[in-house]
Amino acid sequence: MEIHYKIIGPLLMLLACIHLVFPGYFKWKEELSSLSLVNKQMMVIHTFFIALMLFLMGLLCFTSSFDLVHTRLGKTIALGLGIFWAIRLYIQFFGYSSKLWKGKKFETAMHILFSILWVYLSTVFFITALL
Template sequence: MEIQIKIIGGVLILLALFHIIFPKYFNWKEELNKLSLINKQIMSVHTIFIALTVLLMGLLCVTSSRELIETNLGSTISFGFAIFWTIRLFIQFFGYSTSLWKGKTFETIIHVIFSILWLYLSTVFWLIYFN
């Protein structure tokens, strides 16, 4: 299980770094100009903090995988991570419109990949918590 946590850590670090390209990829300069200043800044600030949270989760997994598995505190943290990623899994299906990916090859592939990733993260953290 320790190797699974280290793999998850690496994936989460990459996912956090991937947020760097969001503004350009999603054309935020033009898209966010349609929003009020507060909404534009909330979008930017929340994206930074989501990326930071994911990065810190990843670093914790890479640096403290054994502690996450073998200690009571690690079990509690894994419980929190399990809840976090399980909610993210549900949001993948119920928070986004299917029109964003259905019938679009690339978007469908991304949807499936991230659905599997959220399921994997949730499952590993639930297994740690219940063991």
């Protein structure tokens, strides 16, 4: 199981870094211009904290794989992470409209790729918690 954490760690850290391009890729300057200052800042600040948590989660997985797999506290953390990623998987299908990706090659590929990633993360964390 530890090998999965050594894989998950860098994947989550990479996912955190991808958040750096969100403002430019999603054209936030133009898209968010009609929002109030507080809503604009919430988008940017919450995205920063999501990225930070993803990075720290990845760092934890990469540097503490033994503890996550073999200690009671690690299994409890894994259960929490499993719940988190299972909810994220649910949101992938029921929180976002399929209009965002259906009929669009790149968006459909990303939808499938991230769905697979959320399944992988949920599965690894739940298996760890249950073993």
